[in-house]
Amino acid sequence: xxxxxxxxxxxxxxxxxxxxxxxxxxxxxxxxxxxxxxxxxxxxxxxxxxxxxxxxxxxxxxxxxxxxxxxxxxxxxxxxxxxxxxxxxxxxxxxxxxxxxxxxxxxxxxxxxxxxxxxxxxxxxxxxxxxxxxxxxxxxxxxxxxxxxxxxxxxxxxxxxxxxxxxxxxxxxxxxxxxxxxxxxxxxxxxxxxxxxxxxxxxxxxxxxxxxxxxxxxxxxxxxxxxxxxxxxxxxxxxxxxxxxxxxxxxxxxxxxxxxxxxxxxxxxxxxxxxxxxxxxxxxxxxxxxxxxxxxxxxxxxxxxxxxxxxxxxxxxxxxxxxxxxxxxxxxxxxxxxxxxxxxxxxxxxxxxxxxxxxxxxxxxxxxxxxxxxxxxxxxxxxxxxxx
Numbered sequence: 001x002x003x004x005x006x007x008x009x010x011x012x013x014x015x016x017x018x019x020x021x022x023x024x025x026x027x028x029x030x031x032x033x034x035x036x037x038x039x040x041x042x043x044x045x046x047x048x049x050x051x052x053x054x055x056x057x058x059x060x061x062x063x064x065x066x067x068x069x070x071x072x073x074x075x076x077x078x079x080x081x082x083x084x085x086x087x088x089x090x091x092x093x094x095x096x097x098x099x100x101x102x103x104x105x106x107x108x109x110x111x112x113x114x115x116x117x118x119x120x121x122x123x124x125x126x127x128x129x130x131x132x133x134x135x136x137x138x139x140x141x142x143x144x145x146x147x148x149x150x151x152x153x154x155x156x157x158x159x160x161x162x163x164x165x166x167x168x169x170x171x172x173x174x175x176x177x178x179x180x181x182x183x184x185x186x187x188x189x190x191x192x193x194x195x196x197x198x199x200x201x202x203x204x205x206x207x208x209x210x211x212x213x214x215x216x217x218x219x220x221x222x223x224x225x226x227x228x229x230x231x232x233x234x235x236x237x238x239x240x241x242x243x244x245x246x247x248x249x250x251x252x253x254x255x256x257x258x259x260x261x262x263x264x265x266x267x268x269x270x271x272x273x274x275x276x277x278x279x280x281x282x283x284x285x286x287x288x289x290x291x292x293x294x295x296x297x298x299x300x301x302x303x304x305x306x307x308x309x310x311x312x313x314x315x316x317x318x319x320x321x322x323x324x325x326x327x328x329x330x331x332x333x334x335x336x337x338x339x340x341x342x343x344x345x346x347x348x349x350x351x352x353x354x355x356x357x358x359x360x361x362x363x364x365x366x367x368x369x370x371x372x373x374x375x376x377x378x379x380x381x382x383x384x385x386x387x388x
Contacts, residue, residue: 022123026115037326044078044079054080055112062082065085068100177203185197191232192217192218200214212254216230237268282317283364313351343365
């Protein structure tokens with residue numbers, strides 16, 4: 001289950017058609033180990049330590065530029081055969097000069113001359129991610145104009161293909177296996193790290209390509225919103241906030257279910273009940289054609305009814321795909337409608353409440369018939385609500 005070479009070819013052809021419309025002569029798509037999603041979308045390559053960039057001409061074949069340490073790895077993963085090394089993309093940034101006696105190097109100037117022999121306008125995808133010194137060298141190697149082109153990729157990635165949805169569904173399946181292991185391990189007397197490790201190990205054993213992140217907080221640490229697991233021992237009565245982002249074939253599914261370790265107090269149950277009510281209300285209205293702002297208002301109305309609006313500090317949904325959070329990212333002013341093929345994650349959260357902080361995250365794909373859960377374990381648990 002993966003993205004086919006033919007789909008990568010279609011993506012490049014769509015980009016080339018957009019270049020024509022936007023009066024751009026080529027595109028350069030940047031990625032590194034942190035912001036890898038756009039680069040993987042066009043190459044299937046995701047960096048480990050190094051940086052990379054795909055140069056896409058308006059007509060013709062793309063050229064991939066990477067680092068010598070990752071050349072063999074790039075050859076293994078990148079769907080495009082023209083692979084070059086450039087010194088700017090070396091794996092490490094140190095004051096010492098590192099020699100690569102077996103490497104053959106190209107340069108930005110050589111690559112740009114190949115993909116843009118007449119110069120012109122280069123659209124850059126990754127404007128906010130490309131380090132300033134590397135941008136300066138790219139700019140110095142090019143006599144034309146470099147313009148931001150991030151929107152080009154955002155538009156393309158809004159609706160997922162059947163293969164992308166299949167990858168997200170598999171990521172969600174693995175994430176549910178892992179979260180079940182987390183629920184079994186996050187008990188009084190065990191550490192946050194123990195519970196997180198149980199989940200991550202289960203995900204890897206089930207076929208996860210990577211764990212994009214694990215968020216964990218128990219007791220007072222649940223209020224950290226995006227804290228990491230620590231050696232803190234989980235105590236009975238601790239609110240547990242734990243999110244797991246599982247990556248499969250590049251696509252990421254995030255799951256999160258709010259719970260209390262041991263016995264919950266009536267106040268904690270009321271708090272959890274409000275979260276479940278909001279998540280189930282959101283689910284009940286999701287369908288293609290629904291205005292995103294109406295979904296946001298549905299969630300906010302539930303929190304208002306519970307008298308919890310002051311603790312509602314986060315948008316209740318975001319897109320998913322090659323990034324854990326991508327467009328759409330709606331708020332109350334979002335006037336667009338959801339469409340068939342969009343994949344999203346709920347993000348139903350309350351933070352700073354006297355009896356706890358937590359959130360719910362579950363994945364959905366919009367279909368002709370409504371929505372389908374990509375994370376059925378979380379949907380089942382949330383639909384059940386608070387056990388009385």
